[in-house]
Amino acid sequence: MKAIIFLLGVMFITNSNAQKFDxxxxxxxxxxxxxxxxxxxxxxxxxxxxxxxxxxxxxxxxxxxxxxxxxxxxxxxxxxxxxxxxxxxxxxxxxxxxxxxxxQDFEVNKAMTLVDNKIDAKEEIFSLLDRGFTKASNKVTAVNAIFTYFSMYCEKFNNGDKSITSNSVLEKYTLVNSLLNQLLAAKPDSNDSEQAKQNRDYKTAQTAINKLIKDLATCENLDAFYTKNYSDNQENGDWITSALLSLSGKCIAKPIFNTLAEKLYAMKVTTQSANFMALAKLQQRKFPEAIKFYNESAELQTNPIEKAKIYYTLATGLLANDLPKSKEYLKKALSSDPKMGKAYLFLAQLYSNSSNDCGKTDFEKKAVYYLAIQTAQKAGVAEPRLKPTADKAAKDYEAKSLTADEISKAKMNGKLVTIGCWINETITFPAK
Structure with a gap:
């Protein structure tokens, strides 16, 4: 009885102290x-x-x-x-x-606290990272943590750790690649400086990770690994996406790429899955289908900068020899991203290459170069870092363009001239 009274007393005092702390x-x-x-x-x-x-x-x-x-x-x-x-x-x-x-990722945070403060505890750091990524990899957003884990994993493999095999390294490679891709997809490129810096960090990490694994991640090894593991992951969209990203750099010719691309596209039609299908069709030299999938990818793309990149890729690649189409897609790219200076530079080059075809007279042929100069100069305005390149291009075109005297002699000061052909543009000459 005394013990019970004592216990109640202790509890009362404890509760009283807790209540006193506001x-x-x-x-x-x-x-x-x-x-x-x-x-x-x-x-x-x-x-x-x-x-x-x-x-x-x-x-x-x-x-x-x-x-x-x-x-x-x-x-x-x-x-x-x-x-x-x-x-x-x-x-x-x-x-x-x-x-x-x-x-859920607290063990990863613990590991990076040791790393960031330069505490010499390599095995402890690796154990924390390994447990953290095993339990909650989808919660990790710190690019340094992702790279540190994979680099330590590769180091153990290279040092002959028997618990780590080439297959397990490729599994981790697929994991970290998937994480970085998801982070990039969640925050696509934009003109926001902070976001752009973060995305550069993600892309830098991807490049560094690819460098770490370049001797192991050959097309033959990746093909064998993804072929072997496909049946166990064929409903895992993240795994398939990561596999496609790993293969898309230099291994598109492998049959597994087409299999994965078709599966991802069948699971869900997105800008990314359509883009993978375009790459697969491009490799198979099925160019009309590749163009169709690129267009679909662009239409589904909600980020204007990324949309512009797709249109630019089409304009300078599959459609480069179809001059009206190439111009049309360069215009689409500029409509999505008015700051894409390289689109103006490519268009200027198309114009200059067509001076003889589209100019009926010597004056008109030189006028095409005049148009090329104006177009190239727009590149430097749209994207200031390209100004030196734009100025050089304009100077090259200037050697073949109309001079002020030629414009005056033709009595074209302040007047317009329309260049037909596929160019279909009107040039306004300056008044005296």
């Missing part, structure tokens, strides 16, 4: 200091909140990671620094304990 007020107190960049001053109050209010709010953990990181960056010794890093790892564990649904 979680919302204390949290506001440390956050005000934190937001005012008084990070060191916020530490003690934050520590009390993290101990007394572990379920209060996720900000307790996200703020806490930044607060401890501040102390890490200002640590007086290597020992103090590592102790603080270990405190962050414990905080991640606590974060996951109370908020498991939003912290």
């Amino acid at each position: 979680c919302p007020t204390k949290m506001t107190e440390y956050q005000e200091l934190f937001k005012a960049k008084k990070i060191a001053e916020s530490f003690d109050t934050w520590t009390a909140v993290s101990k007394n209010c572990p379920k209060e709010n996720e900000a307790v953990y996200t703020d806490g990671i930044e607060i401890i990181q501040y102390k890490i960056d200002n640590a007086a010794s290597a020992e103090e620094k590592e102790k603080l890093v270990r405190d962050v790892l414990k905080l991640y564990d606590q974060y996951n304990k109370y908020f498991p649904l939003t912290t």
Whole structure:
């Protein structure tokens, strides 16, 4: 009986202490200091909140990671620094304990905390990454984490780790390739500088990963790997997409590429699946079908910059010899992305190549070059980085174009001349 009374007393005191700690007020107190960049001053109050209010709010953990990181960056010794890093790892564990649904990749974050703070714990880092990617790879968005994991995996394979086979390396290659592709698809190219930088980082990681695996990821090995594993993954769109991306660089001729492209397209018609079908048809030299699928890919593309790229690819490739069509698709590209300077440069080149065919008189032939100059100059305006190239092209055309004297002698100052043929453009000459 005495034991029960004692226990009740302890519980009463504990509850009373908990009730005395005002979680919302204390949290506001440390956050005000934190937001005012008084990070060191916020530490003690934050520590009390993290101990007394572990379920209060996720900000307790996200703020806490930044607060401890501040102390890490200002640590007086290597020992103090590592102790603080270990405190962050414990905080991640606590974060996951109370908020498991939003912290599924916490082990990856723990690993990268060790990496970012240059803690010498290679095996621990790899173990954390390996567990984290196995459990929650689809939650990982940090490009450095993706690259670090794959590079460490390759290093172990190259060093003769018996637990890692060539097949498992290709499986990880497919995984990380798929992750990077999904991240790129989620945030397609745009003129937003931050997003563009992030996408460059993703593409840089893809290039680096391909370089790491270039000796293993031969067309023969990829063909054998994807052929062998296709039946187990034929309903996995992400796996098929990653396989197609891996093959699309230099291995389109492999039969498995066409199989995968047809399967993905049958699963869902998207701009990407249509593009893969276009590549497959291009390889088979079925050019009208390739054009059809490229057009479908462009029509389904919601990102104007990506849409312009498809139209440009058609204009400068499959349709390059069909001058009216090539011009039409260059115009479509510019309609989608007015800043695509290279489209103007290609169009200017098409014009210059057709001066003899489309000019009926010597004046008209030179007028075509005049049009080429104007078109090339538009490239430098649309895309300033191309201005040197545009200026050089314009100067080359100038040697064959109309001079000011020739325009005056023909009494064409301030007048118009229409070039027919496939060009079908009207040129306005400057007044005197």
